[in-house]
Amino acid sequence: MATAVMSASPAHVVRDALFAIARVEQVFVSSSTDGGISVLTVVGDRDYAVQKQIFRTEAEIIHSLPGIEVGFELVIRDGRPLDQLISPRGTLLFAR
Numbered sequence: 371m372a373t374a375v376m377s378a379s380p381a382h383v384v385r386d387a388l389f390a391i392a393r394v395e396q397v398f399v400s401s402s403t404d405g406g407i408s409v410l411t412v413v414g415d416r417d418y419a420v421q422k423q424i425f426r427t428e429a430e431i432i433h434s435l436p437g438i439e440v441g442f443e444l445v446i447r448d449g450r451p452l453d454q455l456i457s458p459r460g461t462l463l464f465a466r
Contacts (some may be wrong), residue, residue: 371430380399380407380438380440381399381407381461381463383431383434384390384397384399384407384409384431384440384463385397385399385436385463385464387428387430387431387434388409388411388424388431388463389426389463389464390427391420391423391424392420393396393413393414393417393420394411394412394413394424394446394466395412395413395414395465396411396412396452396458396462396464396465396466397409397410397412397462397463397464397465398410398458398459398460398461398462398463399460399461399463400459400460400461401460402439402441402462404439405438405439405465406439406440406441407438407439407440407441408440408441408442408459408460409428409431409440409441409442409443410442410443410445410456410458410459410460411424411442411443411444411445412445412447412452412458413444413445413446413447414446414447414448414449415446415447415448415449416448418444421444424444428440428442
């Protein structure tokens with residue numbers, strides 16, 4: 371009996387990968403004009419070890435989504451409310 375293999379949507383790949391990093395507070399995803407996706411990741415404070423982990427995870431996401439252009443932005447709140455820094459765009463994938 372044949373079984374269907376469903377591939378995860380790009381948003382699910384992004385959400386699952388970045389949710390695994392405990393210090394990531396929020397992730398937004400939006401479609402870009404070229405058919406790719408744009409990912410906005412929010413962390414509460416500057417921590418180079420966490421940033422390094424995020425960058426490695428972003429590389430894994432790109433590898434997991436061949437043929438899809440993926441752009442990333444990282445916002446470091448430094449204790450400030452997010453709405454004082456940027457206007458988040460796209461779909462909220464998760465918030466903690």
